[in-house]
Amino acid sequence: MWRSPDPKAEYDVVIVGAGGHGLATAYYLAKTHGITNMAVIEKGWLGGGNTGRNTTIIRSNYLQDPSMAIYELSRSLYETLSQELNYNLMFSPRGVLMLCQTEHEFRAFKRTAHANRLAGLDCRMVDAAEVKRIVPIINDSADARYPILGAYYQPRGGTGRHDALAWGYARAIDDMGVDVIQQCEVTGMLRKGGAIAGVETSRGTIRAKKVAVVTSGHTTNLMDMAGVRMPMESVCLQALVSEPIKPVIDCVVMANTVHGYMSQSDKGELVIGGGTDAYNNYSQRGSFPAIEHTITALVETFPIISRLRMLRQWGGIVDVTGDRSPIIGLTDVKGLYVNCGWGTGGWKAIPGSGTVFADTIANNRPHPIAEPFGLSRFREGRFIDESVAAAVAH
Amino acid sequence: MLTIHCPVCGVEGDETDFHCGGQAHIARPATTDPHTITDEQQRDYLFMRFNPRGLHFERWRCDRGCGKWFHAARDTNSLDFKAYYGITELPPAELMKQATGQWAEFFNAKTAGKTIKPAPKKAATSKTAKKVAGKTSKAGAKKS
Numbered sequence: 001m002w003r004s005p006d007p008k009a010e011y012d013v014v015i016v017g018a019g020g021h022g023l024a025t026a027y028y029l030a031k032t033h034g035i036t037n038m039a040v041i042e043k044g045w046l047g048g049g050n051t052g053r054n055t056t057i058i059r060s061n062y063l064q065d066p067s068m069a070i071y072e073l074s075r076s077l078y079e080t081l082s083q084e085l086n087y088n089l090m091f092s093p094r095g096v097l098m099l100c101q102t103e104h105e106f107r108a109f110k111r112t113a114h115a116n117r118l119a120g121l122d123c124r125m126v127d128a129a130e131v132k133r134i135v136p137i138i139n140d141s142a143d144a145r146y147p148i149l150g151a152y153y154q155p156r157g158g159t160g161r162h163d164a165l166a167w168g169y170a171r172a173i174d175d176m177g178v179d180v181i182q183q184c185e186v187t188g189m190l191r192k193g194g195a196i197a198g199v200e201t202s203r204g205t206i207r208a209k210k211v212a213v214v215t216s217g218h219t220t221n222l223m224d225m226a227g228v229r230m231p232m233e234s235v236c237l238q239a240l241v242s243e244p245i246k247p248v249i250d251c252v253v254m255a256n257t258v259h260g261y262m263s264q265s266d267k268g269e270l271v272i273g274g275g276t277d278a279y280n281n282y283s284q285r286g287s288f289p290a291i292e293h294t295i296t297a298l299v300e301t302f303p304i305i306s307r308l309r310m311l312r313q314w315g316g317i318v319d320v321t322g323d324r325s326p327i328i329g330l331t332d333v334k335g336l337y338v339n340c341g342w343g344t345g346g347w348k349a350i351p352g353s354g355t356v357f358a359d360t361i362a363n364n365r366p367h368p369i370a371e372p373f374g375l376s377r378f379r380e381g382r383f384i385d386e387s388v389a390a391a392v393a394h
Numbered sequence: 395m396l397t398i399h400c401p402v403c404g405v406e407g408d409e410t411d412f413h414c415g416g417q418a419h420i421a422r423p424a425t426t427d428p429h430t431i432t433d434e435q436q437r438d439y440l441f442m443r444f445n446p447r448g449l450h451f452e453r454w455r456c457d458r459g460c461g462k463w464f465h466a467a468r469d470t471n472s473l474d475f476k477a478y479y480g481i482t483e484l485p486p487a488e489l490m491k492q493a494t495g496q497w498a499e500f501f502n503a504k505t506a507g508k509t510i511k512p513a514p515k516k517a518a519t520s521k522t523a524k525k526v527a528g529k530t531s532k533a534g535a536k537k538s
Contacts, residue, residue, distance in 0.1 A: 379433045
């Protein structure tokens with residue numbers, strides 16, 4: 001579907017990281033801004049990091065205005081992206097239910113609901129009876145440790161096929177003449193005075209006028225090479241799938257109080273995710289207690305799954321910022337751009353993130369939607385605090 | 395599953411018996427003259443973190459044992475614990491030598507300013523060192 005070219009000596013733009021965000025950035029740079037003398041370089045294989053490791057949930061019902069803007073842009077782009085790329089992303093707007101299992105959570109989501117409606121997002125609160133109607137397998141017992149009080153519902157949210165997004169973008173940019181270079185690890189950053197001049201890689205030196213780092217959990221290490229410090233830590237986030245069963249749940253359910261979320265793939269596997277491990281980790285192997293915690297929560301929420309066997313379990317290394325919001329924009333090094341810090345919630349943002357980041361790189365100034373997500377917010381105390389709003393689950 | 399050893403009470407347990415408190419050796423920029431602190435310093439204190447792939451230094455708490463905080467050196471790639479040391483101490487000298495990147499810079503700066511060679515048992519964080527200097531005339535005399 002795409003070539004495997006050798007790297008050229010020089011490009012206008014080099015994007016480091018061929019995950020969803022990097023490929024999307026290249027796609028919009030080529031399509032919208034006409035930049036095709038460009039390479040996307042990747043240490044492993046394209047889409048092999050967190051793009052292929054998430055639970056594929058797409059939603060935009062965040063609390064803060066800047067978050068709503070970027071996630072809703074992204075969600076709306078997902079609606080037509082299969083047609084645009086001529087590649088089936090299996091976007092399935094099956095609805096996302098975020099359970100309210102404490103009075104606190106109920107009130108917090110009500111607040112988010114009001115904020116989202118003011119922004120024109122199609123979301124609403126539903127009562128416990130409607131939750132049961134939408135998800136018949138849910139435990140609606142009043143004796144549950146955390147009884148269902150209702151839910152916050154985004155009917156236009158849903159899921160997509162994660163690998164397909166990476167492959168669709170990769171094929172599209174390859175068609176436009178962009179080089180996707182896999183098995184090519186960045187080992188150093190070339191500087192020329194205060195500006196970036198290219199990258200040193202395992203396949204030689206590649207000079208570039210602009211370099212964009214989009215490497216998720218490994219961003220701090222790459223930015224270190226350029227002498228830029230990042231306010232992030234890398235932790236492991238795990239997910240797992242069960243053996244395939246007949247359809248039992250046709251929406252996404254997120255239970256934030258008990259730390260678990262679940263949907264069912266087209267193959268019939270229940271796709272399960274939870275919270276991150278509690279310490280820095282680059283190993284892509286998560287800890288058992290985190291899995292146990294998630295499963296405990298979901299067995300209580302969905303008693304029907306108690307005897308299911310789990311088929312696969314894996315971990316991805318995510319980059320978590322202090323306010324649980326991403327960092328998109330310019331850096332102090334001229335020509336060096338960064339898009340990272342998506343933490344546990346990057347998949348849903350890929351098309352929107354690529355759109356605004358491409359515009360930022362092409363015009364050398366932050367896109368209006370990207371502007372609030374600049375690095376300077378940590379100095380200015382201008383946080384986009386989604387950690388209080390979304391708890392663990394993104 | 396991590397197996398962790400508490401250097402304070404001596405128990406060994408798994409990671410659910412302990413709590414990771416994040417990066418070690420972060421000093422609050424100012425307690426006495428907050429107006430002299432720049433926005434950058436405050437940002438560094440609150441949000442900037444060393445995030446090495448490899449040897450890392452962290453605070454841990456013996457949650458279900460003695461309840462004390464302590465320091466640990468851990469490899470974030472292999473997840474192996476390399477050393478446990480007291481909450482007021484710097485890491486063993488050989489680990490400070492092995493540290494790379496920002497940690498290497500940090501330990502170099504930390505040990506360069508001191509006339510006394512940092513022995514793991516005697517060395518202290520700057521916070522404790524100040525306290526000791528202020529309280530006991532012996533330490534104060536040595537320093538001046």
